[in-house]
Amino acid sequence: MFLNYSREPIPEIHDQSGKPRTRDLATDQKIIVLIVAAVIALMASGLVALISGNLTAFFAISCAIFIAGIVGVSIFLDARSKLHAMQDAAAKLDARVRFHEEQQLNLVQSLKGFHTNFTSLVDAERAALHSRFDKEQAELEHKYNLLMHDAQLDREQAAHQLETASEYASAASEISKRLFTEVRKSIKSKLTPNNYTTQKDRFMKMVAFCEKKGYPIDEDTIRQFEVELKNDFEEVVRTQFAKEEQARIREKIREEQKAERELEKELKRIEAERRAIEKAIAAALERTHDEHSAEVEELRQKLADAEARSQRAISMAQQTRAGNVYVISNFGSFGEGVFKIGLTRRLEPLDRVKELGDASVPFPFDVHMMISCDDAPALETALHREFTTCRVNRVNMRKEFFRVSIEEIAQVVERCHGKVDYIAEPEALEYNESLRMTDEDFAFVSSQVDPETLAED
Numbered sequence: 001m002f003l004n005y006s007r008e009p010i011p012e013i014h015d016q017s018g019k020p021r022t023r024d025l026a027t028d029q030k031i032i033v034l035i036v037a038a039v040i041a042l043m044a045s046g047l048v049a050l051i052s053g054n055l056t057a058f059f060a061i062s063c064a065i066f067i068a069g070i071v072g073v074s075i076f077l078d079a080r081s082k083l084h085a086m087q088d089a090a091a092k093l094d095a096r097v098r099f100h101e102e103q104q105l106n107l108v109q110s111l112k113g114f115h116t117n118f119t120s121l122v123d124a125e126r127a128a129l130h131s132r133f134d135k136e137q138a139e140l141e142h143k144y145n146l147l148m149h150d151a152q153l154d155r156e157q158a159a160h161q162l163e164t165a166s167e168y169a170s171a172a173s174e175i176s177k178r179l180f181t182e183v184r185k186s187i188k189s190k191l192t193p194n195n196y197t198t199q200k201d202r203f204m205k206m207v208a209f210c211e212k213k214g215y216p217i218d219e220d221t222i223r224q225f226e227v228e229l230k231n232d233f234e235e236v237v238r239t240q241f242a243k244e245e246q247a248r249i250r251e252k253i254r255e256e257q258k259a260e261r262e263l264e265k266e267l268k269r270i271e272a273e274r275r276a277i278e279k280a281i282a283a284a285l286e287r288t289h290d291e292h293s294a295e296v297e298e299l300r301q302k303l304a305d306a307e308a309r310s311q312r313a314i315s316m317a318q319q320t321r322a323g324n325v326y327v328i329s330n331f332g333s334f335g336e337g338v339f340k341i342g343l344t345r346r347l348e349p350l351d352r353v354k355e356l357g358d359a360s361v362p363f364p365f366d367v368h369m370m371i372s373c374d375d376a377p378a379l380e381t382a383l384h385r386e387f388t389t390c391r392v393n394r395v396n397m398r399k400e401f402f403r404v405s406i407e408e409i410a411q412v413v414e415r416c417h418g419k420v421d422y423i424a425e426p427e428a429l430e431y432n433e434s435l436r437m438t439d440e441d442f443a444f445v446s447s448q449v450d451p452e453t454l455a456e457d
Helices: 025-052 055-190 196-212 219-288 294-318 349-356 376-386 406-416 429-436 439-447 451-456
Strands: 323-329 338-344 366-373 401-403
Touching (some): 196 219, 219 294, 323 349, 323 376, 323 406, 338 349, 349 366, 376 406
Antiparallel strands (some): 323 338, 338 401
């Protein structure tokens, strides 16, 4: 596409002294003339010398002329050599000048060609750029139009989705409100003294669900519900307490009736025993005729003991707050460190302990304390109040089981009632025997027991 221009090297000037020069005819003619003149001069000087007879002068003049000729010829030849060298140098300079002029001309022509080519290239590139720019601009305009069209579609779709979302949000809000209301009613209807924490957790889960579905419940509503839940729980507890109080009163009446029946039974037994002893005394007196015999004295002592028991039973029946406070444990059923603290007004308090160890627990209770006092309910209440934070069941206050040590119970009993003896370690006979029994021993023992007899029992 670009024009070529000469890149020939510049010719160099070399030393021409060793090369043969071309002969110059004019110079040779001058040398011949000088030689002829010198010969003529020598001949003339020799003729003069012969004529004058002075040969010495002739030879001297001849030698001088010869030397002068040689010197002149040498000078002439040297000058001619320098002249030739200068002529050769001038010729070389002329050649270099012509070479540079040709190179300059070639450079000018190349520059013009380069300028022409560069201009053409720039024009072609400019045209290509304009064409590409126009094409890209057209593509951009097309893409812009497509984007604007898509944006319009997106706006319309977004508006439609927003409208749909608003409808969904409104529906979700309505559903959440209804859910909130229904859950509140359900919680209030199902609230019992035993499930306050469960119902509160249920409400908080419902709040989290509503927030997740886009219906956040404000803190004031949550606090208001918590206050209402507490009030409802207090009402439920009061109602339950009233029911339990009625049940306790009925239980107390049943216990009193049972105690009265036991008292009547005990009085009848004592009365029968007293009559039998009186008959035995009468028979002994009739047989021995000695009121102070050992047999009569022994029978009289038994009669006195029976009358004392009768008076004690009557006295306990007349004292409505007298009774026995018991501290029992069931290591096999509830583990170590769990005690039941209760009271009974029965004449035989161990009967109550046996009733507690019926089929509802796998092992019988062990008695650690049995405290007989004139005001058993006060002592029981004091113990319950002292260890209320140690309750195993913190919901139902009628469950009289406490996780505490027997030493701590003894300290409170000593402070409220007085010093009392107690058994520190539970016997847990059946539990320990069950642990020691192997499968083989159990198979043998169970084979000796009739299941029908157990069912009847």
